[in-house]
Amino acid sequence: MKRALFLSVSFVFFVFLLAGCGNCNSNQKIKDTLEIRALVDRYAVESDRYNQEAYREIFAEDLNLRIIFGENVSEIHGVEEMVKIYKAAGAAPVSFHQVGQQLVEFIDATHAKGTTYLTALLGNEQVAQMFIRYEDQFEKIDGRWWITDRDQIIVHSK
Numbered sequence: 001m002k003r004a005l006f007l008s009v010s011f012v013f014f015v016f017l018l019a020g021c022g023n024c025n026s027n028q029k030i031k032d033t034l035e036i037r038a039l040v041d042r043y044a045v046e047s048d049r050y051n052q053e054a055y056r057e058i059f060a061e062d063l064n065l066r067i068i069f070g071e072n073v074s075e076i077h078g079v080e081e082m083v084k085i086y087k088a089a090g091a092a093p094v095s096f097h098q099v100g101q102q103l104v105e106f107i108d109a110t111h112a113k114g115t116t117y118l119t120a121l122l123g124n125e126q127v128a129q130m131f132i133r134y135e136d137q138f139e140k141i142d143g144r145w146w147i148t149d150r151d152q153i154i155v156h157s158k
Contacts, residue, residue, distance in 0.1 A: 029106065035145045036104050036138050040116050043147075044097035052083045060139065060146040069154040096121040110140040131156040 039058050046054035056079055059065075065076040076082050100117035107113065116134040121127050137149035 028109075032106070032112070032140070032145065033104050036112060036114060037102055039138070039145060039147055040102060040114075040134065040136070041099055044099050044118065047097050048095045050091040050095065052086045055079055055083050055086070058147060059150075060141065060148040063147065064149045065152065066150070067152045067154070069157070092122045093124045094121055094127050104138075112138040112145075114138065129158055130154055 042054065043058050046052070046058070059079040059082065061079055063077070063079045063082060065082055067074045067076070076085060098119045100119065102114055102116040104112050104114040114134075114136045116136065118132045118134065120130045120132060122130065131154075133153045133155055135151040135153065136147050138145050139148045140146075
């Protein structure tokens with residue numbers, strides 16, 4: 001009974017995973033979906049390690065990043081500017097990024113968009129808890145996926 005339920009749930013998961021990209025090879029779509037998820041996960045891990053150098057392997061060189069918190073919008077153009085700004089901000093003694101659910105939609109074989117939810121704890125003596133949503137654009141360049149455009153929406157911070 002448990003095996004049958006597991007197989008049913010697994011089948012439904014893969015049907016949803018494969019939906020929405022009629023022109024994509026299903027094995028390639030699974031691989032691409034996992035590669036895209038790894039970009040967002042790696043960003044969280046490297047941020048906790050205070051390793052902004054790794055951003056150059058996650059974000060495209062001509063990245064467009066918008067950090068949105070209510071009515072305030074900050075824009076960063078290019079991964080080099082991002083690295084410079086994030087390094088200048090300094091390392092927080094407490095840095096914990098927990099990636100939640102992610103939905104990826106393929107536009108074609110080399111372009112995708114996605115929404116990812118994240119909880120972050122950042123600070124020192126006073127730790128801020130932040131609920132963040134990433135609205136990302138991805139592009140496959142020279143055989144690998146990159147984040148080319150990100151709206152980093154801070155949904156709530158306390």
